[in-house]
Amino acid sequence: MHHHLCKNCDHTFEGNFCSNCGQKTNTIRLNWHFVKDELQYTFLHINKGFLFSVKELLTRPGDTVREFLEGKRVKHYKxxxxxxxxxxxxxxxxxxxxxxxxxxxxxxxxxxxxxxxxxxxxxxxxxxxxxxxxxxxxxxxxxxxxxxxxxxxxxxxxxxxxxxxxxxxxxxxxxxxxxxxxxxxxxxxxxxxxxxxxxxxxxxxxxxxxxxxxxxxxxxxxxxxxxxxxxxxxxxxxxxxxxxxxxxxxxxxxxx
Known part of the structure; x- marks a missing residue:
């Protein structure tokens, strides 16, 4: 497998993400495509995290807090x-x-x-x-x-x-x-x-x-x-x- 040099921490690694700091291998030039991807990620993150947490707090607050404390956290906003x-x-x-x-x-x-x-x-x-x-x-x-x-x-x-x-x-x-x-x-x-x-x-x-x-x-x-x-x-x-x-x-x- 091809080895990559991380542009963030100079660590040599294999795969799509740096095993030391987690940065992506493919760091594209900042352009309108980058802005589009960032906006899509932000909207989806808010939609899947923020709105989900708010909905849960309005419908089943205690149960969702207990589940969060027990480890069920991936869908929630911080x-x-x-x-x-x-x-x-x-x-x-x-x-x-x-x-x-x-x-x-x-x-x-x-x-x-x-x-x-x-x-x-x-x-x-x-x-x-x-x-x-x-x-x-x-x-x-x-x-x-x-x-x-x-x-x-x-x-x-x-x-x-x-x-x-x-x-x-x-x-x-x-x-x-x-x-x-x-x-x-x-x-x-x-x-x-x-x-x-x-x-x-x-x-x-x-x-x-x-x-x-x-x-x-x-x-x-x-x-x-x-x-x-x-x-x-x-x-x-x-x-x-x-x-x-x-x-x-x-x-x-x-x-x-």
Whole structure:
């Protein structure tokens, strides 16, 4: 068989792929044919991976997460990348939502209230960062709550990546409605929508651990919910402190 010299790592090998780094033997010149192949691969990868994972999370979330953890992964989009993509889409589609409708108007003394819409817009436009920042913390909570069921901490990160992706998918579905609702009802609507959004996470966990005793799973879910709530509001307090510190530092707020 003919020997090839890898153009990437200079390794000598036989066959169609380098045995050292995996690069193809046939590296064609970059042209329109190359662009066409790349676009076809990208579309097929999204269609077979991204859309498949989203469909599974909408129809059989817990079962598909369990199968992924057990090794059935070839059809799935990478979980962490899935969160990035969905969070990015959420941020992109929701960045023009007007949050000023439920804020005090023409109140020059209330600096915090006047600056709050900017903070909320920042949160939505950087939602991928926020989701991925909280994921390791929520995963500690789920690992502690469901420790006896055998999944390690890293596996809990993957579980929560899928749970986050599921919530973000339902969030994408509701974003068009937020543009249609009067801004003064936007906060109420967002609060009501959060109930079914987090209910689907409960559905995922109940299905994931359906082989265990239901009562025990529910108790562990309550513990997980309590721990996650403490973490979430702790993060909110820290964010508010940083926000107030920024206002003081920039001279927009004076402390007497």
């Amino acid at each position: 979980p962490i990348l899935l969160v990035f993509v969905l969070a990015g889409l959420n941020g992109l589609l929701s960045q023009n939502i007007d949050y000023k409708g439920f804020m005090p108007k023409n109140d020059t003394k209330n600096i915090v209230a006047n600056e709050m819409p900017k903070m909320m817009n920042w949160i939505f436009s950087h939602y991928a960062i926020i989701e991925l920042t909280l994921l390791p913390l929520f995963s500690v909570c789920s690992w502690l709550a469901f420790k006896k069921y055998g999944y390690n901490y890293i596996e809990n990160i993957i579980i929560n990546c899928f749970a986050s992706a599921q919530r973000l998918t339902f969030g994408l579905i509701t974003i068009p409605l937020m543009y249609l609702i009067d801004t003064k009802y936007l906060l109420t609507f967002s609060s009501l929508i959060s109930i079914p959004v987090y209910a689907v996470t409960i559905w995922l966990y109940l299905q994931l651990y359906k082989k265990h005793e239901l009562g025990n799973v529910i108790l562990r879910l309550l513990l997980f919910g309590f721990l996650a709530t403490v973490v979430f509001f702790g993060a909110i307090l820290i964010a508010c402190f940083i926000f107030l510190y920024y206002l003081v530092k920039t001279g927009q707020l004076e402390i007497n």
